[in-house]
Amino acid sequence: PLPQVLDDPHEVEKSGLLNMTKIAQGGRKLRKNWGPSWVVLAGNSLVFYREPPTTAPSTVWGPAGSRPESSVDLRGAALAHGRHLSSRRNVLHAFCPLAPQIRTIPGHEFLLQSDHETELRSWHRALRAVIERLDRE
Numbered sequence: 001p002l003p004q005v006l007d008d009p010h011e012v013e014k015s016g017l018l019n020m021t022k023i024a025q026g027g028r029k030l031r032k033n034w035g036p037s038w039v040v041l042a043g044n045s046l047v048f049y050r051e052p053p054t055t056a057p058s059t060v061w062g063p064a065g066s067r068p069e070s071s072v073d074l075r076g077a078a079l080a081h082g083r084h085l086s087s088r089r090n091v092l093h094a095f096c097p098l099a100p101q102i103r104t105i106p107g108h109e110f111l112l113q114s115d116h117e118t119e120l121r122s123w124h125r126a127l128r129a130v131i132e133r134l135d136r137e
């Protein structure tokens with residue numbers, strides 16, 4: 001699914017450095033593996049890069065020429081506070097179903113975390129706005 005977004009880049013709505021761990025993939029629970037990630041919100045997607053861009057950010061998809069580590073489709077996604085899933089502070093839990101309209105099918109789940117509460121709140125708002133927009137489409 002990723003080449004499509006690279007061929008047709010959407011405007012970046014938000015990007016920044018967060019701590020991230022996947023916790024489930026295709027409904028299968030994964031062992032946590034927290035690490036820093038350069039996160040880019042654009043179009044229907046949330047894209048994860050290992051490194052922040054070295055050149056002018058915001059209009060490009062992460063570092064020029066670098067491949068994303070992974071990405072998720074936000075259609076049908078749901079957000080929740082991650083307090084039940086982590087001892088860390090300011091944790092956001094995101095669930096992305098494999099089929100956008102079928103939220104009962106297990107999908108991908110990950111946690112986003114920042115030491116700065118305002119930063120995590122602002123990501124929560126931005127993600128919620130995109131998910132709500134996609135819900136109306």
Ligand code: I3S
Pocket residue numbers: 031032033034085086087088
């Ligand atoms: O949900 P858990 O199992 O308490 O998550 C912790 C573990 O993943 C731990 O690694 P080990 O697999 O070596 O136990 C990590 O170091 C912790 O960071 C995880 O918990 P937090 O509360 O940081 O999400």
